[in-house]
Every structure is written in structure tokens, then in C-alpha cells.
Amino acid sequence: MGGDKVSDNNSMILRMENITKIFPGVKALDDVSIDLYKGEVLGILGENGAGKSTLIKILAGNYIKDSGDIFIDGEKFEIKGPAEAMASGIRVIYQELNTINNLTVAENIFVGEQIIKSPLKIVDWKGMTKKAEDLLAVMNVKLDPNAIIGDLTVSEKQVVEIAKAISQEAKILVMDEPTAALSEEETQSLFKIIRTLKSKGVAVIYISHRLKEIFEITDRVTVLRDGKKVGTLKTKESDSNKLVEMMVGRDIKDMYPKRHVPIGEIVMEVNNLTAAGFDNISFNLKKGEILGIFGLLGSGRSSLVNALFGANKIKNGDIFINGKKLKIKSPSMARDARIGLVPLDRKAEGLALMMGVKENITLANIADLGKSFLIARRQEYKKAGKWVEEIGIRTPSVDQEVNSLSGGNQQKVVLAKWLESGSQIIILNEPTRGVDVGAKIEIYKLMQDLCEKGSSIIMISSELPEILSIADRIIVMSKGRFTEEYKVCDASEEGLLRSACL
Amino acid sequence: MVEIKTVEVSQKKKTRLNNTVILFIILVVMFALFSYVGRPFFFSKLNLIPMVSNLSFVGIIAAVLTMVMVSGEIDFSIGGNIGLTACLTALLLERGLPGWLVVIIAIAGGFAMGAFNGMLVTVVGVNSIIATIGTMFIWRGIGYTLTNGESILALNPVIDYIGRGMVFQVIPFPIILLVVTFVITYVIMNHSKWGRRIYAIGANPLASFLSGINVKKVKFIGFLFCGAAAALGGLVLTSLSAVGMPQHGQGQELVIISAIILGGTALGGGRGQILGTLAGVLILSVLYNFLTIMNIYYFYIQMVQGSVLILVVSTYEIRQAVARRRT
Known part of the structure; x- marks a missing residue:
């Protein structure tokens, strides 16, 4: 494909040529080549299972390629x-942050590489703090080197990881879904850092599902699908339809399919609710409606939905379900009131990863698996099989450990759990985080199927295009307070962001 | 792709089954070998009956403790519980209480001790390792206080029968207790809703809580029955030795936990099989018995037991690492 080159060959810093990696039974990478130039940001785009992380792990030295060559600065x-990999200047920042919470910023940056004062070989604290300050200054961020990591926000922790990476002469910086846990604002400051690094000649490989970010930050983008390279484009010369088509291998007309669902009477009313993390929140939810909740990190949106679900103790205020006042003290009470929660971190909060698909689908309704104290296996298979079929969970069998499913399918398993439990009000906290484009669209469709069948949905999302397209109404929170409510037709990205910073 | 994944599933299932099956194969080979090397005494009524009676009291407790461990907790107080139950039993018999009543009181005492542990862990929120190491000392301390550290004769027809009775003149009564305990715990863990909750909590307590499972209740009841099982084990041991003394059961908590881990239960919870625990108990007990009758010095026996535990658990880790690398 065209557009492979942005500048003269001399500045090519990395070339991975015809890389193939075979796992038992699966060709994870099939003859993939990429190249990377000094001072550029190369996006790598692809659905889960496309081979992005395998490629990165080969570069980072975690996997050994089966065939192909790697050239760094033109040398094999x-x-x-x-x-x-480290010695040749490759640094990878993984999705899961590896910072140590009870150490300071400076200690984290230089962990394992402490600056030593001779002749006693003791740690040179002053020197370390100074050097950390310099590094942070290079990146153009204000962060106290003596701050404890545990007190920082996710994005600040990420900054520390980047500082750690570049403290050791990074030539190639790989970032794997760096914005998965960041708000829009924080993403912007991350981009600022990337641009600074870029201007200093660092080459960046940027992996993301979010097309918007790919357009904003990358110079070129390589698309992978099913372990093969589909092509490399100059970002400026591509558009989102083109990229999505390359990723999924078919034409996607609409990223955010929105249907008109008639909205009925109020099913949930929340009055002056107060709990840890938020104050005095009131709103209502109507039948068939998707209510969006928007807010930046720390706005209290997760605390709010956890309180609605009985996982965060309510201090004050009332919740009415179908007109009846209800004191929800535990998730089991919420479940019995036909409320379901698809939590923020599905691996930590939503799934028993080492258990099977069927066990996870029936997790909230074990009591309903047969009349006696024994589990009616056949009934369980039937129930799980029904949801696998109905919402299209791609798994070889219902016995499959959920650990081995893709993010999108895992999310569907969590959702199936609440469908099996007959939830009428389904709360989804960032439902499409870490989910590939194809599965995202399926989740949006599924949400609207549910609304058509008379359920109501509360969706927390920090992805602006998503919330603006899928929600019917959006309430915005900031610092634990309600700031604004929008009908979706009146809302804009700027408006939501402004309200979220109030 | 889909077909390939299906193959992986069946492989995974096979390995999990294999762990327990392999243990039983090891056991059979060991038993055959010991019967030959230790002939004629090892495979004789004179040896086997005391051996199985002894391993019964370990097995009864191990089966129930497996449930606690799969839920992600642990109970170190079982040894102390055995000691206190033994003292209590002997003292109550000394006071002239009827045997059946003593049994009821002893088991009730076990429930009470279990409830105390469960409360510390689920209500107060103390880590179960710390809570039960604490209560281990407390129970034994109470035993020493009640008896002034002395051994008390515990002879009574009912108590005698629990450890030394013979059903149909051939089956030692403790074996019946052992089999019943294993059947019940097996059904609970592998086929009941309760067992499903235990596995789910062990696999992910937070996700279980957020799915409406009463995590604290499930854990509490685990401790409750673990206390009762330890008391039952204490009764068997008292009967076998015909005395109640506070030293009874000392160090047994580690033997029992070793057997459970040998059987494949993960310390962090979520994984573990009742049959694996049975195999673990049998292997350690048979080995111990064989080494003892071969007149191997006790110090060496301890080293062998420790080595077997480390060897087996190391192979688990290695197999897991290999499986992980494959995926």
C-alpha cells in the first residue's frame, strides 16, 4: 500500500520484516511487516485477536518470533x-500500570536504577529528585517528584510510567491502549507529552481502539486483521470509515447505530441521594430510555451507580423503583429489585475468570438453578446456551473459561448474567472499554434491543461520541455534584466537557 | 479458530482431572510397593486398621477445611480445637455425664469455636490466617487451663465406639465417619448451589458480591462447619488414645493443610477438589505409616513428608507454567 514512507530511509529506526508467530493451532502473526521512523507516531489498529499485542510482545522480547527479521537502526x-529489547532502547507501557503505590514519583521513575552516591553506595535522594524533576519538565508536566503514587490519578500514574520509560534513553516507545482509563482531558495532556517526545526524536508506536485518537495523534497507521497486515496508511489520507472497514473486513456504515425507542413512564426516581463520593444527586429514569452519565475521573459517577446497586452505603436520600420506595442495602437487594450492574472493571468486578461461561452467566441466580439444593445441570446448560445464542457470545462452548474470551465477549457474559436475572434496570459502567469496534457496535445494538423490550439503561461513558450518539438524555457530574442535564439533541462535546469541569 | 479452541477446552479439562487421577495412581503404586517392601506387616489387619482409624480423623477435618480454603480463607485453629475438644470430652466424662450428651456438647463446642473464627473473619474483618493462629493458641490454652496440663482418662462405651468401634466386626467406625464426610462434602462442592457459591467466592469475591452472593454468610458457615469437623476429629482422637489431653492435635493443622494442598487446592482459593484432598490425606498417611513401621527415625520421617509436599506442589507450579506458556 502507498504511504509507507514519511521521510528518507536514514531515519528509519525500526523495521520488523515478515514476522510470523505460530501458537499451537493459531497463526497469531502471519508475515507482518512494519517500519517506524524517528520522531513519528505510528498507530497500530486492529480488533482483539488481530495480533497487535503479539507483535508488541515480540518487539519487547516477551515472545520469540518463529520467522522474520527485526532491524534496529538498519542493523539486523x-x-x-x-x-x-531494553538495551536497544525499546520501552513498552502496558495497559495495566506497573507503578508501585507506596513509593514516591521519583522512586518509581528510578526503581531498579537508583542513583547511587559513591563511595558509600547509598541512594542519592537529592540527585534522584532533581533528575525526576528534569524528566517531568522535559515532558512538560507539573508533578511533585516526592508525591506518593497511591495519591495520584490514573493519568498521573501513566505520566510516571512514561517518565520511567524515557529516563532510560528510550528510542522507541510503545504504548498499549494508554487512554483506556483516561478521561478526555487527561488524554489531551497525554497527547501533549507524546508530541513533546516526538519533537525530541522518540518514535512512538501507539495502539488503540479509539479512532478519534488515532486521527489526532498518529502520523501513519498500520491496520492488522486476523494476524495479517491489511495495510499502512498516512493518517491524513485516511478516514474512519476506511479504517474501520480495514479492521473488520467489511463495510460499517454506522459506528453508533441509534434506533428510536418509545420512552415510557418513570421506572426509577432518585431523590437527593448522598453517599461516599457524591452529594445530593437527583434524577429519574424512564422505561425504554438510555440515560447517560458523563463526568471526568473523580466526578463520583462510579460511586453513584455503586450506591444505586447497593455496593456503596447510602447516607441520605431516597430511591423509588416503579413508584415504590426502596432501601437498597446490598447487591442482592438490587438484584431482587431487578437492577443489574455491568461494572467498570469487568475482570476484577464482573467475572469469575477461572470459571466457565455458564457459571458466570448464572452467577447472580444460583438459587434459581433447580428446585432442590443441587444444581440442575441440564437447566443450567439450557439457560446459558440460550443467552450465548441470543446475544451472540462467541465461545466454543458454555464450559469455556471466560478468561480466554475476548473483551467484547466477556462483556456480553456479564450482561447475560443480568439478563438471566431478569433485570429491568441495567447499569453499564463504561460498557465498551477495552472492547473492539465490531463488538462495540454489537453492544450498542444489544442495549437498544433491551430498551425495545422494555428495559431501561443507565450508561456511564467517558467516550463523548459514544454517549452523544447512544444516550437519550445525559446528566453531567463534576466533583461529586450534579451540574447539568442535557437532552441528547441539545448536547455537544464542548457543552458536556464544560459541564464536567464546573 | 473455533475448532482449535474446542480442543483446548478438552485439554484443560483433562489436565484438571489428571491432577487427582495422577495422585490416586501414585497412591496405588505406593501402596503396592509398601505392601511388598513392608511385607508381611504393612498389609495386615494389625497395621491397616489403626492406620485408617488414624487417617480418618485427619480426613474428616481436611474435607471440610477444603471448603473453607476453596472460598479463599484458611483455618489454623483446628489443632487447638482438637486439643480443647479432647480435654472437654474427658472432663465431662469424669463428671459422669452420659456419653451421648458429651458427644453433643463436644460437637456444639466445635460449632461455637467455628462461629467465633467466622465472626472474627467476616464481621470484624481480621485476616483468617491471623485470626485462626490466634484462636489456635487460645483453644489450646483453655485446654491446658481446664486440665492443668494433665492427661485425663476418657473411657466410656459411646466414646470408645467413635474411634475404636467396629461395624459388622470388620469396618472401623471412624472409616464410616470419613466416608460420610467425604460423600457429603463431595456432593456439596461438586453438585450443590452452595458449592457453586464457594467456588465463585474463591475465584472472585468482589464479582461474587456484586452478583448478589452473600460472601460473608458463605464464608461464616464454612468456618462454622470446620469447627464442628475439628471437634468430631477431636472426639475420634480422644477415643483412639483413650485420654483427653491438651497436647492432642498439636501440629495436626499443618499436616491437614499440607494434605489439602497436596491434593491440589490453591491457597488463594477458587481451585480445589474434595477427591484431591482425599488423595492427599491418603498419600501422606500411608507414607507416614510405612516409614514408621520400617523403623525410620521420626526426624527423617518429617523431612520426607516435607519433601513430598514441596515436590508435588512444585510439579503443579511447573505444569501450570507450561500450560500458561502454551496459551
């Missing part, structure tokens, strides 16, 4: 392990 280079 065998990466046999993480140490060699």
Missing part, C-alpha cells in the same frame, strides 16, 4: 529477551 537484531 535478534531480540532474545526483555533485557535485549
Whole structure:
């Protein structure tokens, strides 16, 4: 494909040529080549299972390629392990942050590489703080080197990870879904850092599902699908339809399919609710409606939905379900009131990863698996099989450990759990985080199917295009307070962001 | 792709089954070997009956403790519980209480001790390792206080029968207790709703809570029955030795936990099989018995037991690491 080159060959810093990696039974990477130039940001785009992380792990020395060559600065280079990758200036920042919570910023940046004062070989605290300050200044961020990591926000922790990476002469910086846990605002400050690094000649590989970010930050983008390279485009010369089509291999007309669902009477009313993390919130939810909740990190949106679900103790205020006042003291009471929660972190809060698909689908309704104290296996298979079929969970069987499913299918398993439990009010906290484009669209469709069948949905989302397209109404929170309510037709990205910073 | 994944599923299932099956194969081989090397005494009534009676009291407790461990908790106080139950039993018999009443009181005492542990862990929120190490000392301390540290004769027809009775003149009564305990715990863990909750909590307590499972209740009841099982074990041991003394059961908590871990239960919870625990108990007990009758010095026996535990658990880790690398 065209557009492979942005500048002269001399500045090519990395070339991975015809890389193939085979796992038992699966060709994870099939003859994939990428190249990377000094001072550019290369986006790598692809659905889950497309081979993005395998490619990165080969670069980082975590996997050994089966065939193909890697050239760094034009010279052939065998990466046999993480140490060699590090030595050649490759730094990878994974999705899961590896900061140590009870150490300071400076200690984290120099962990394992402490600056030593001779001759006593003691740690040079002053020198370390100074050097950390310099590093943070290079990145153009204000952060106290002596702050404890545990007190920082997710995005600040990410900054520390980046500082750690560039403290050791990074030539190639790989970022795997760096914005998964960031708000819009924080994403912007991350981009600022990336641009600064870029201007200093660092080459960045940027992996993301979010097309908007790909357009904003990358110079070129390579698309992978099913372990093969589909092509590389100059970002300026591509558009989202084109990229999505390359990713999923078919034409996607609409990223955010929105149907008109008639909205009925009020099913949930929340009056002056107060709990840890938020104050005095009131709103209502109508039948068939998707209510969006928007807010930046720390706005109290997760605390709010956890309180609605009985997982965060309510201090004050009332909840009415179908006109009846209800004191929800535990998730089991919420479940019995036909409320379901698809939590923020599905691996930590939503799934028993080492258990099967069927066990997870019936997790909230074990009592309903047969009349006696024994589990009616056949009934369980039937129930699980029904949801696998109905909402299209792609799994070889209902016995499959959910650990091995893709993010989108895992999310569907969590949703199936609440469908099995007959939930009428379904709360989804960032439903499409870490989910690939194809599965995202399926989740949006599914949400609207549910609304058509008479359920109501509360959706927290920090993805502006998503919330603006899928929600019927949006309430905005900031610092634990309600700030504004929008009908979706009156809402704009700027408006929501402004309200979220009030 | 889909077909390939299906193959993986069946492989995974096979390995999980294999762990327990392999343990039983090891057991059979061991038993055959010991019968030959230790002939004629090892495979004789004179040896086997005391051996199975002894392993019964370990097995009864191990089965129930497996449930606690799969839920992600642990109970170190079982040894202390055995000691206190033994003292209590002997003292009540000394006071002239009828045997059946003593049994009821002893089991009730076990429930009470279990409830105390459960409360510490689920209501107060103390880590179960710490809570039950604490109560382990407390129970034994109470035993020493009640008896002034002395052994008390515990002879009574009912108590005698619990450890030394013979059903149909061939089956030792403790074996009946053992089998019943394993059947019940097996059904609970592998087929009941309750067992499903235990596995789910062990696999992910937060997700279980957020799915409406009463995590604290499930854990509490685990401790409750673990206390009762330990008391039952204490009764068997008292009967076998015909005395109640506070030293009874000392160190047994580690033997029992070793057997459970040998059987494949994960310390962090979520994984574990009742049959694996049975195999673990049998292997350690048979090995111990064999080494003892071969007149191996007790110090060496301890080293062998420890090595077997480490060896088996190391192979689990290695197999897991291999499986992980494959995916």
C-alpha cells in the first residue's frame, strides 16, 4: 500500500520484516511487516485477536518470533529477551500500570536504577529528585517528584510510567491502549507529552481502539486483521470509515447505530441521594430510555451507580423503583429489585475468570438453578446456551473459561448474567472499554434491543461520541455534584466537557 | 479458530482431572510397593486398621477445611480445637455425664469455636490466617487451663465406639465417619448451589458480591462447619488414645493443610477438589505409616513428608507454567 514512507530511509529506526508467530493451532502473526521512523507516531489498529499485542510482545522480547527479521537502526537484531529489547532502547507501557503505590514519583521513575552516591553506595535522594524533576519538565508536566503514587490519578500514574520509560534513553516507545482509563482531558495532556517526545526524536508506536485518537495523534497507521497486515496508511489520507472497514473486513456504515425507542413512564426516581463520593444527586429514569452519565475521573459517577446497586452505603436520600420506595442495602437487594450492574472493571468486578461461561452467566441466580439444593445441570446448560445464542457470545462452548474470551465477549457474559436475572434496570459502567469496534457496535445494538423490550439503561461513558450518539438524555457530574442535564439533541462535546469541569 | 479452541477446552479439562487421577495412581503404586517392601506387616489387619482409624480423623477435618480454603480463607485453629475438644470430652466424662450428651456438647463446642473464627473473619474483618493462629493458641490454652496440663482418662462405651468401634466386626467406625464426610462434602462442592457459591467466592469475591452472593454468610458457615469437623476429629482422637489431653492435635493443622494442598487446592482459593484432598490425606498417611513401621527415625520421617509436599506442589507450579506458556 502507498504511504509507507514519511521521510528518507536514514531515519528509519525500526523495521520488523515478515514476522510470523505460530501458537499451537493459531497463526497469531502471519508475515507482518512494519517500519517506524524517528520522531513519528505510528498507530497500530486492529480488533482483539488481530495480533497487535503479539507483535508488541515480540518487539519487547516477551515472545520469540518463529520467522522474520527485526532491524534496529538498519542493523539486523535478534531480540532474545526483555533485557535485549531494553538495551536497544525499546520501552513498552502496558495497559495495566506497573507503578508501585507506596513509593514516591521519583522512586518509581528510578526503581531498579537508583542513583547511587559513591563511595558509600547509598541512594542519592537529592540527585534522584532533581533528575525526576528534569524528566517531568522535559515532558512538560507539573508533578511533585516526592508525591506518593497511591495519591495520584490514573493519568498521573501513566505520566510516571512514561517518565520511567524515557529516563532510560528510550528510542522507541510503545504504548498499549494508554487512554483506556483516561478521561478526555487527561488524554489531551497525554497527547501533549507524546508530541513533546516526538519533537525530541522518540518514535512512538501507539495502539488503540479509539479512532478519534488515532486521527489526532498518529502520523501513519498500520491496520492488522486476523494476524495479517491489511495495510499502512498516512493518517491524513485516511478516514474512519476506511479504517474501520480495514479492521473488520467489511463495510460499517454506522459506528453508533441509534434506533428510536418509545420512552415510557418513570421506572426509577432518585431523590437527593448522598453517599461516599457524591452529594445530593437527583434524577429519574424512564422505561425504554438510555440515560447517560458523563463526568471526568473523580466526578463520583462510579460511586453513584455503586450506591444505586447497593455496593456503596447510602447516607441520605431516597430511591423509588416503579413508584415504590426502596432501601437498597446490598447487591442482592438490587438484584431482587431487578437492577443489574455491568461494572467498570469487568475482570476484577464482573467475572469469575477461572470459571466457565455458564457459571458466570448464572452467577447472580444460583438459587434459581433447580428446585432442590443441587444444581440442575441440564437447566443450567439450557439457560446459558440460550443467552450465548441470543446475544451472540462467541465461545466454543458454555464450559469455556471466560478468561480466554475476548473483551467484547466477556462483556456480553456479564450482561447475560443480568439478563438471566431478569433485570429491568441495567447499569453499564463504561460498557465498551477495552472492547473492539465490531463488538462495540454489537453492544450498542444489544442495549437498544433491551430498551425495545422494555428495559431501561443507565450508561456511564467517558467516550463523548459514544454517549452523544447512544444516550437519550445525559446528566453531567463534576466533583461529586450534579451540574447539568442535557437532552441528547441539545448536547455537544464542548457543552458536556464544560459541564464536567464546573 | 473455533475448532482449535474446542480442543483446548478438552485439554484443560483433562489436565484438571489428571491432577487427582495422577495422585490416586501414585497412591496405588505406593501402596503396592509398601505392601511388598513392608511385607508381611504393612498389609495386615494389625497395621491397616489403626492406620485408617488414624487417617480418618485427619480426613474428616481436611474435607471440610477444603471448603473453607476453596472460598479463599484458611483455618489454623483446628489443632487447638482438637486439643480443647479432647480435654472437654474427658472432663465431662469424669463428671459422669452420659456419653451421648458429651458427644453433643463436644460437637456444639466445635460449632461455637467455628462461629467465633467466622465472626472474627467476616464481621470484624481480621485476616483468617491471623485470626485462626490466634484462636489456635487460645483453644489450646483453655485446654491446658481446664486440665492443668494433665492427661485425663476418657473411657466410656459411646466414646470408645467413635474411634475404636467396629461395624459388622470388620469396618472401623471412624472409616464410616470419613466416608460420610467425604460423600457429603463431595456432593456439596461438586453438585450443590452452595458449592457453586464457594467456588465463585474463591475465584472472585468482589464479582461474587456484586452478583448478589452473600460472601460473608458463605464464608461464616464454612468456618462454622470446620469447627464442628475439628471437634468430631477431636472426639475420634480422644477415643483412639483413650485420654483427653491438651497436647492432642498439636501440629495436626499443618499436616491437614499440607494434605489439602497436596491434593491440589490453591491457597488463594477458587481451585480445589474434595477427591484431591482425599488423595492427599491418603498419600501422606500411608507414607507416614510405612516409614514408621520400617523403623525410620521420626526426624527423617518429617523431612520426607516435607519433601513430598514441596515436590508435588512444585510439579503443579511447573505444569501450570507450561500450560500458561502454551496459551
